[in-house]
Amino acid sequence: MTVAFTGESHKRDYSLTGEDTRHAKEIGLANAEWYHSEVPRKVMKELMQRSDGPAIRDTLLWFALLAGSAWGGIAFWGTWWCVPFWIVYGVMYGSVCDSRWHECGHGTAFRTGWMNDVVYQIASFMVVRNPVSWRWSHARHHTDTIIVGRDPEVACKRPPNLFRLLMAYAGVIDMVDSVKILARNSVGILSADEKDYIPESEWPKAIFAARVHMAIYLLTLIAAIGFRSWIPIMLIGAPRIYGCWHMLMTGLIQHCGLAENVTDHRLNSRTVYMNPISQWIYWNMNYHVEHHMFPMVPYHALPKLHALIKHDLPEPNASILDAYREAIPAVLRQARDPNYYFRKPLPPTARPYKEDLVHA
Amino acid sequence: MPDWIAVCDVDVIDLEDVIRFDHGGKTYAVYRSPDGTPFATDGLCTHEKVHLADGLVMDDTIECPKHNGRFNYRTGAALRAPVCVNLSTYPARIADGRIEIQI
Known part of the structure; x- marks a missing residue:
């Protein structure tokens, strides 16, 4: 079943300081009470x-795969035999980093605090995200998930830029944008949006972190030039381009094609059954409705949570391919009709959608 | 002088756990530490209006269920981003098998 919102169309302002921000605050969509299943x-x-x-x-296991594939890539450099090693290294670096960044940012991966912090810092560097500002950005994403004018992490804006979405899988545009942000932060400039979600007391930390990241990239470039070799770049930085495809493949189906401006994660998030390798790379974030409803449940407990509340959720997509079969037509239609979204039917055992503030 | 207000029987709150307590238009979080001592704080996280009673008590910390901000519930001290502002705390005691807080 699909539903098109029938209200008047308006041009959406996804900035965090514009007209949609004011509207979201005014009608109670900002920092709202969200639906959650009973547990x-x-x-x-x-x-x-x-x-x-x-x-x-x-x-x-992650570090062993990184080290082993890096070894193979270097050892067989100059022959075709190095290609499979770099493919593995790329995914370990450019895709696994995202889920580790995410889970350690929530502080739920490890029980021991410093372990979360160490892996968070390493993964933030790999994924080319400022570890300070993205911690705050992601907190806002959880407070105001896909609320226009409030959520800084809306991947599929409406109407969608189909060229950018398609090019995202190649990794170049996102890498360039991410490095630009780090470079801007490193010279002490934060955008209006960043200033909106990062408390002023944290601004110096964000600038310092960006400088550290940029310094490492600069050293990598110097090493590549000094050794007259591509290997330093293949090891640091470039995998975020040539290995990010899995991160994009799984990340873009989290919310794309679903509702905006709702307060029920069952309407704006997607749970997808996946093969065990993708699930390991993604650290169980395929249980995305469950994660948004209960963000403090660690990744390793999400399958158990899913089993407990699935009677209250839409039927999960059967596979990554199935999720794309649902999301692509919805996104294509949003290019013509930005108010359209795909609405999943609920099973008879579920409580109705919370729609007191629905503005698709 | 604030009054002592009865919250619940002691055994209503498990060891190392928390409940929500609403009184006089305000909401509080009432805890029992691992050794059974009662404590009380404001009920909402100082970062955003999330009820701490839905969070996890670990030793002497309470974790906000939404964003992983942590407080020491004995002192109210903010321990981990995104919380930066301390929680208000209130005296708590056990009297005649009931937990009371002074508010």
Whole structure:
């Protein structure tokens, strides 16, 4: 079943300081009360319990795969045999970094705080995100998920820029944009949007972090020139371009084609069943409705949470391909009709959508 | 002088857990530490209006269920971003098998 919002069309302003921001605050969409499925307190406490074990296991495996594939890429450099090693290294660097950045940013991957912080800093560097500003940006994404004028992390804006969306998979545009932001931050400039979601007390930290990141990129370039070799660039920076395809493949189906300006994550987020390798790379963020409803449930407990509340959720997409079959037509239609969104039917066991503030 | 207000029987709150308590138009979070001592703070996170009673108590910290901000519920101190502002705390005690807070 699909529904097109029938209200008047207007040009959306996704900045955090514009007319849509004012409107969202005025009608109570900003910092609103969101729907969540019922989970008994004792069960939720168990689900939220932290553990170092799963994340240590996964992180050791991640580092081993990074080291092993880097070794193969360097050892076979100059022959075709290096290609599969760089393909693996690229995904380990340019895609796995996103899910580790995400989960450690939430502080839920490890029980031990410093382990979250160390992996968060490493992953932030790999994914080319300022570790300070993106922590605040993501907090806002969870407060005001896909609320126009409030959420700084809307990937599929309406009407969609189809060329940019398609090019995203190549990684170049996002990399260039991300480096531009770091460069701007490193010379002490924060945008109006960044100033909106980062408290003033944190601005110096954001600028310092950007300078550290830019310094490492500069050293990498110097090493490449000094050694007259592409290998330093293949190891640092470039994998964010040639290995980001999996991050984009899984990330863009989180919300694309679904509703805006609602307060029920079942309307604006997508849960997708995936193969175990993608699920490991993505650290179970395919349970995206569940993650948004209960962001303090660690990644390793999300399958259990899903089993508990799936009666209250739309049917998950059966695969990544199935999710794209749903999202692509919706995004294409949004290019013509920005008010359109794909509305998933609920099973009879679910409570109705919370639609007291729905403005698709 | 603030009054002592009865919240609940002691065993209503598990050890190392928290409940929400609304009184006089305000909302509070009432805790029992791992050794059973009661504590009380404001009920909403100082970052955004999220009820701390839905969060996880770990030793002497309460974690906001939305953004992972953490406070020491004994002192109200903000411990982890995105929280920057401390929580207000209130005296709490056990009297005749009930938890009371002074508000």
